[in-house]
Amino acid sequence: MSKTFKIGGIHPHDNKISVNAAIEDFPVMERAFISMSQHLGAPAEPVVVKGDKVKTGQLIAKSSGFISANVHSSVSGTVHSIEMMPDLAGNLAQHIVINVEGDEWMEGIDRSPEIMREIILSSQEIIDRIAQCGVVGLGGAAFPTHIKLSPPPGKKAEFLLVNGAECEPYLTSDYRIMVENSEEILIGVKLMMSALGVKKSYLGIEENKPKAIKRMKEIASKGYPEIKIVSLKKRYPQGGEKQLIDAIVGRQVPSMGLPIDVGVVVQNVGTALAVYEAVQKNKPLFEGVVTVTGKCMPEQRNFRMRVGTTFESMIFAVGGFPKGAEKLVSGGPMMGKAVSRIEAASVKSTSALLLLTEEETKRGEESNCIRCAKCVDACPMGLEPYLLNRLSRANRLEDLEENMVHDCIECGSCLYVCPADIPLLDTIRLSKGKVLKIIRSRPKK
Amino acid sequence: MTATIIFTIASLTILGLVLALILYFTAQKFKVVEDPRIDEVETILPGANCGGCGYTGCRAFAEGCVNSESMDGLFCPVGGNDVMKKVAEYLGRTVAEKVPQVAVVRCNGNCDSRPKSNNYDGYTSCAVMASLYAGDTDCRYGCLGQGDCELSCEFDAIKMNPRTGLPEVDEEKCTACGACVKACPKMIIELRNKGPKGKRIFVSCINKDKGGVARKACAVACIGCTKCQKVCAYDAITITSNLAYIDYNKCKLCRKCVVECPTNAIWEVNFPVRVPKKVVAEVEKQ
Numbered sequence: 048m049s050k051t052f053k054i055g056g057i058h059p060h061d062n063k064i065s066v067n068a069a070i071e072d073f074p075v076m077e078r079a080f081i082s083m084s085q086h087l088g089a090p091a092e093p094v095v096v097k098g099d100k101v102k103t104g105q106l107i108a109k110s111s112g113f114i115s116a117n118v119h120s121s122v123s124g125t126v127h128s129i130e131m132m133p134d135l136a137g138n139l140a141q142h143i144v145i146n147v148e149g150d151e152w153m154e155g156i157d158r159s160p161e162i163m164r165e166i167i168l169s170s171q172e173i174i175d176r177i178a179q180c181g182v183v184g185l186g187g188a189a190f191p192t193h194i195k196l197s198p199p200p201g202k203k204a205e206f207l208l209v210n211g212a213e214c215e216p217y218l219t220s221d222y223r224i225m226v227e228n229s230e231e232i233l234i235g236v237k238l239m240m241s242a243l244g245v246k247k248s249y250l251g252i253e254e255n256k257p258k259a260i261k262r263m264k265e266i267a268s269k270g271y272p273e274i275k276i277v278s279l280k281k282r283y284p285q286g287g288e289k290q291l292i293d294a295i296v297g298r299q300v301p302s303m304g305l306p307i308d309v310g311v312v313v314q315n316v317g318t319a320l321a322v323y324e325a326v327q328k329n330k331p332l333f334e335g336v337v338t339v340t341g342k343c344m345p346e347q348r349n350f351r352m353r354v355g356t357t358f359e360s361m362i363f364a365v366g367g368f369p370k371g372a373e374k375l376v377s378g379g380p381m382m383g384k385a386v387s388r389i390e391a392a393s394v395k396s397t398s399a400l401l402l403l404t405e406e407e408t409k410r411g412e413e414s415n416c417i418r419c420a421k422c423v424d425a426c427p428m429g430l431e432p433y434l435l436n437r438l439s440r441a442n443r444l445e446d447l448e449e450n451m452v453h454d455c456i457e458c459g460s461c462l463y464v465c466p467a468d469i470p471l472l473d474t475i476r477l478s479k480g481k482v483l484k485i486i487r488s489r490p491k492k
Numbered sequence: 493m494t495a496t497i498i499f500t501i502a503s504l505t506i507l508g509l510v511l512a513l514i515l516y517f518t519a520q521k522f523k524v525v526e527d528p529r530i531d532e533v534e535t536i537l538p539g540a541n542c543g544g545c546g547y548t549g550c551r552a553f554a555e556g557c558v559n560s561e562s563m564d565g566l567f568c569p570v571g572g573n574d575v576m577k578k579v580a581e582y583l584g585r586t587v588a589e590k591v592p593q594v595a596v597v598r599c600n601g602n603c604d605s606r607p608k609s610n611n612y613d614g615y616t617s618c619a620v621m622a623s624l625y626a627g628d629t630d631c632r633y634g635c636l637g638q639g640d641c642e643l644s645c646e647f648d649a650i651k652m653n654p655r656t657g658l659p660e661v662d663e664e665k666c667t668a669c670g671a672c673v674k675a676c677p678k679m680i681i682e683l684r685n686k687g688p689k690g691k692r693i694f695v696s697c698i699n700k701d702k703g704g705v706a707r708k709a710c711a712v713a714c715i716g717c718t719k720c721q722k723v724c725a726y727d728a729i730t731i732t733s734n735l736a737y738i739d740y741n742k743c744k745l746c747r748k749c750v751v752e753c754p755t756n757a758i759w760e761v762n763f764p765v766r767v768p769k770k771v772v773a774e775v776e777k778q
Contacts, residue, residue: 133626133632136624136625136626137625137626137627137630137632138625138626138632139632385624385625387609387610387625387626387628388609388610408613409613410613410614470614470615470620473614473615473617473620474615474617474620476620476623477617477619477620477623480623
């Protein structure tokens with residue numbers, strides 16, 4: 048019997064047209080643009096200067112604060128410059144530009160395909176290694192993993208949940224690694240479990256990936272009895288932290304709370320693989336699997352791609368702009384971000400480049416709300432989007448706070464179901480930002 | 493029959509009197525003493541309730557005026573000096589005259605000089621657009637053109653021009669209340685002195701990028717070349733992070749910088765049309 052979360056949710060067509068494309072190595076580009084703001088929190092500080100020779104996997108920028116992460120070179124070559132460049136949204140971020148010369152890796156990185164099963168490090172050593180290797184959450188938010196694995200004093204983790212739901216339509220990068228790197232993921236989960244000191248772990252996979260469930264179950268039954276593979280119903284946004292916790296262990300994260308408040312830590316399968324590579328293979332996080340897909344594309348691909356590859360080169364690698372492509376999205380169609388500048392480069396948490404056609408992206412003409420309450424049914428956080436939209440437009444921040452606008456996870460389910468094409472998410476997200484700012488500015492009790 | 497009528501009238505009269513007495517004493521007990529001058533000041537004020545003075549509305553501003561010691565820092569931008577003078581007169585105080593101001597849009601990148609690099613298809617709101625990304629042109633600072641300023645204006649004084657995609661201020665209607673200044677997420681609009689006969693000079697750009705980057709994104713961007721600063725005899729122009737700014741208190745309206753600017757980012761408003769010297773000479777010859 049498959050599990051799922053209790054309230055809300057939608058069933059968009061999953062469009063996983065790239066499922067059967069095996070992961071292939073993306074050719075190393077001529078020039079890499081490595082952003083210093085690839086993670087949540089303070090940007091990393093460069094430790095190299097113009098003209099330095101760097102090797103693949105070398106530390107080029109150090110974490111600069113409590114919430115921050117190290118950044119490593121994804122290529123070998125010479126540092127061309129360190130400059131401010133626009134990211135995919137056009138906002139400036141510091142980038143290290145490296146001219147690629149060959150592909151020489153740092154000594155100490157184990158590149159053999161052999162699977163290292165034995166865990167020799169202690170929990171603190173594992174966390175330190177993860178921090179050194181700059182591992183961040185690959186589920187989307189890019190929160191530094193080592194912080195998530197060290198719960199604040201007084202709080203204890205009981206379970207580790209691993210998110211293999213991949214509920215976003217189109218994306219198949221997590222699916223491919225679950226099929227191709229199944230055992231590595233399970234070792235990564237085991238490493239995180241020992242870092243957290245938890246005894247039980249669940250890995251949730253949606254039903255529309257039967258091959259991944261079967262393969263994971265097979266391997267888990269052979270040597271990883273502490274990791275339970277859970278089959279989940281297909282439903283968006285199952286991969287949301289709070290939804291996944293509700294679906295698998297049936298606990299509700301309190302408003303403004305974190306999963307650790309209910310004794311749970313959630314990590315993505317991609318992160319598990321990155322942890323495995325960092326701890327067992329000594330390989331920093333500088334490449335990841337990126338799905339390049341879209342209905343207008345002649346072929347669908349899954350690439351293992353170095354960080355700092357421009358979106359432009361990804362498009363060229365698959366044969367240039369296909370006819371009918373109207374919009375580029377980094378990530379999935381529901382929560383991904385539109386790419387407004389193709390010269391921008393990928394970051395650690397880039398999971399897909401999606402090319403959408405006009406038919407798929409064009410918004411309808413907005414009309415009046417007919418109080419059908421479809422948005423209320425769809426909201427996985429139990430909010431009333433139609434009401435929040437009205438309050439947001441009137442800028443009634445106190446009422447918005449009373450109606451828990453800050454609980455919105457920005458999944459876009461309300462906007463997806465709205466028959467009147469009201470831009471619910473746009474207005475709610477704007478006021479959520481304002482309300483959160485007010486809440487955070489209040490003195491703590 | 494008559495007895496019933498008399499009884500009804502009498503009982504209702506007594507009831508009315510008793511209730512009136514209760515009401516009278518309650519009203520006396522809970523009386524709120526309010527300065528009658530507040531009402532008077534409120535009638536002098538324009539009643540636009542725009543909030544341009546910094547108070548929540550005209551009533552609150554009237555209260556502020558009556559309760560404060562002097563008129564310093566109190567100004568109604570809608571009514572201007574006339575109204576403030578009347579208020580001060582009524583309250584028996586003096587008020588310093590304020591130089592009239594006007595909202596100025598500091599972006600002149602229209603569709604030709606600042607071509608679009610992508611299309612925005614979301615909710616028509618500058619605030620929403622600015623929260624999503626840097627904008628639909630290569631200039632990160634420029635006008636987003638969704639018209640939040642137009643919506644914020646209570647006086648119909650700022651309008652989007654569909655041809656240029658930029659807002660335009662109607663000087664006659666603008667009261668310098670500052671609503672559009674607050675509404676613009678890119679902070680493009682500034683309140684500047686209106687100047688003698690409305691003559692004023694300003695840098696119509698807020699792009700802080702390096703010259704090359706700014707120029708590439710927009711043909712009329714300030715590139716921070718410092719030419720205007722060098723030509724200014726009154727020290728009115730400062731350049732910070734590749735952007736020139738003209739101090740309207742120091743500017744003597746000599747217009748040298750306007751001619752000097754290589755990208756035409758400096759604007760002159762309400763000046764007579766310049767006649768090129770060549771033309772003048774030719775006219776004189778004839």
